[in-house]
Amino acid sequence: MKNTLDIVPLKSWLDTGDKPLIIAGPCSAETEDQLVSTAHLLANTGKVNILRAGIWKPRTRPGEFEGIGSIGLEWLKRAKAETGLLTATEVATAKHVEEALAAGVDVLWIGARSTANPFTVQEIADALVGVDIPVFVKNPVNPDLSLWFGALERINRAGIKRLGAIHRGFSSYEKSAFRNEPMWDLAIQLKSLCPDLPIINDPSHICGNRELLPYISQKAMDMDLQGLIIESHIDPSVAWTDAKQQVTPAALADLIDHLNLRKADSDNQAFEDKLAELRTSIDKLDDLIIQKIGERMKIAEKIGEYKRDNSVTILQVNRWDEIVQKRTQLAEALTLSNDFAVKFLELIHNESIRKQNAIMNTQPTAEA
Numbered sequence: 001m002k003n004t005l006d007i008v009p010l011k012s013w014l015d016t017g018d019k020p021l022i023i024a025g026p027c028s029a030e031t032e033d034q035l036v037s038t039a040h041l042l043a044n045t046g047k048v049n050i051l052r053a054g055i056w057k058p059r060t061r062p063g064e065f066e067g068i069g070s071i072g073l074e075w076l077k078r079a080k081a082e083t084g085l086l087t088a089t090e091v092a093t094a095k096h097v098e099e100a101l102a103a104g105v106d107v108l109w110i111g112a113r114s115t116a117n118p119f120t121v122q123e124i125a126d127a128l129v130g131v132d133i134p135v136f137v138k139n140p141v142n143p144d145l146s147l148w149f150g151a152l153e154r155i156n157r158a159g160i161k162r163l164g165a166i167h168r169g170f171s172s173y174e175k176s177a178f179r180n181e182p183m184w185d186l187a188i189q190l191k192s193l194c195p196d197l198p199i200i201n202d203p204s205h206i207c208g209n210r211e212l213l214p215y216i217s218q219k220a221m222d223m224d225l226q227g228l229i230i231e232s233h234i235d236p237s238v239a240w241t242d243a244k245q246q247v248t249p250a251a252l253a254d255l256i257d258h259l260n261l262r263k264a265d266s267d268n269q270a271f272e273d274k275l276a277e278l279r280t281s282i283d284k285l286d287d288l289i290i291q292k293i294g295e296r297m298k299i300a301e302k303i304g305e306y307k308r309d310n311s312v313t314i315l316q317v318n319r320w321d322e323i324v325q326k327r328t329q330l331a332e333a334l335t336l337s338n339d340f341a342v343k344f345l346e347l348i349h350n351e352s353i354r355k356q357n358a359i360m361n362t363q364p365t366a367e368a
Contacts, residue, residue, distance in 0.1 A: 001149065003194045005156050005163065010226055013134060013162045016049055020261070021200055021227025023088055023107075024252055025052040026234075027242040028065065029072035038234040039079035041249035047256045051076070051085040052108055052229060057241060058113050065240050071102035080104070081364030082233035090134075092120065094127035101131060109136040109229075114167055115151045116140040125158040125348075134162040136229075138202070143170040143183050145190060151195070165190060166229060167220070168202035179208025179245070181217065184223060191224075200227035204245045210236070213247065214255050224264050230255075259277055293348065297355055310363055314356045320349065 014021065024042050029035045035053055042048045053076060057067035074089045088107035091097045092114045100108060114120045115138055128135065135155050140147045148165070156163055167187040169180025191199055201220030203213045217228055236246040247255070266272060294328045307314060324345055331341035 001146065001193060004153060005194050005197060006161060007156065007163045007194075007196060008161045009196055010164065014049065016227070020221065020259075021046050021050075021198070022047045022049040022256065023200070023227065023229040024232045024249075025088075026239065027054055027204075027231045027246055028057055028240055029053040029055055029068050029075055030240050031068075032075045032078070034035050034234060035072070036079045036082065037074045038232065038249065039083045039085060040233060041234060042252070043083035043085050045253040045256075046247055047253055049227075051079055051083070052088045052231075055089045055100075056092060058092060058111060070099050073099060073105065076105060077103055080106075094123050097124055097127035100356075101133070107134045107136065109166060110151065110155070112138045112140060112141045115148060116142065116144075116355055118147075118150065118154070120153045121154045124284060125154045125160075128155065128158045130159065132162070133160070134164065135160050136164040136166050136200070138166040138168050139170065139186065141171045143186055145186055145193075146184065148186070148190060149193065152194075164198040164200065164226075166200055166202050167225065169206035177212065178206055180206050182206050182219070184219070187223065187225065198226040200229055201225045202229045204229070204231040205243060209244045210247050210251070213245075214258065217255060218259055221259055221261055239337045257325070287303070296348070297351065300352040301355050301359055304359035305364070307356065308360050308362070313361060314353055323349070 010016075010021065016022075018284050026035060026038055039051050042051060053072065055067050055069065055072040055076070057065065059066050073089075076089065079085065080087050086106040087104075088109060089105055090111045091098055091100055091108050092111060097108065110121065110124060114124070121137075128327075136154060137148070137151045140151070152163060152165060167182075167190075169178065170183050170186070172181040173183070187199055187201075190197065201216065203216035203220065206216050209212055213230065219231070220228060230252060231242060231246040232252045233243075233246040234248065236243050236248065239246050304314070306312075324342065327345055328338055328341045332338065
């Protein structure tokens with residue numbers, strides 16, 4: 001995949017100094033007083049750049065609170081006038097875009113469910129043609145980098161150059177402590193693909209509860225993401241949506257105060273020299289690992305030939321179970337995580353199966 005985005009750096013359209021971008025506010029705009037009061041408390045912290053609030057809420061089942069609707073845009077306008085905070089909301093249709101723009105909303109974002117549907121993203125993109133407004137695109141519900149990048153491309157081709165991404169985690173059948181699995185590798189891949197694209201983290205939707213917010217927020221900073229979008233409510237205990245993952249403005253300020261902000265590089269030449277030395281060592285080891293995997297695949301091809309010539313199936317479950325058991329034990333002894341070891345073995349195993357499958361469909365070479 002090639003980087004095709006034509007964007008401008010975050011610092012050219014939003015000055016946050018040397019600090020991360022912080023977008024905060026209630027999951028849903030519920031009442032005018034709730035939204036405006038929360039906005040004042042957030043502004044008083046001096047740590048928030050943009051006020052967020054859900055006006056239209058896509059819900060899984062009908063009958064649940066689906067957002068206060070267009071009247072909430074007037075509340076956002078009042079909150080901005082009284083606090084000076086920029087405002088942001090999610091849009092999922094062309095009508096949402098038109099109404100948000102008419103109300104003077106400063107920043108738009110596209111939600112995970114919308115990102116997953118190219119038709120929806122294109123409808124939003126078409127409504128943005130000729131408009132100059134920052135737009136953030138959340139990752140799709142499922143871990144699909146192409147789908148995420150494709151949504152960014154559609155918005156960018158509509159002429160939006162003030163563009164960013166939101167990493168909010170991914171749906172998974174595996175149960176864990178998180179509402180959505182972070183799968184940091186997807187955010188890293190997107191960052192590698194487009195280094196100038198600002199990516200902020202959404203710890204609220206990753207965690208699903210306020211207790212884990214500090215951990216994920218710090219992790220995002222350590223990954224060199226450019227900011228956070230966190231749900232904050234004047235009284236989370238009575239919130240109409242996602243009460244467990246929202247925090248008070250005071251708790252948000254405390255979370256931000258305790259973030260350890262690191263730099264992407266250092267002015268210390270001794271540090272840079274040592275880092276270069278260690279990276280050279282890693283490069284050598286990486287080359288050796290690739291070479292050894294190549295040698296392994298040559299043997300796998302030989303095994304494929306023997307299986308073909310003796311009419312034996314490619315996949316043999318008992319052998320695979322044996323490999324996983326032995327290698328994960330070794331990985332554990334070397335202080336490597338079990339999850340990493342299994343994923344690594346699966347990648348190698350899949351490539352081995354691919355090569356053997358290709359050989360199965362060839363004719364044996366006639367001996368001289």
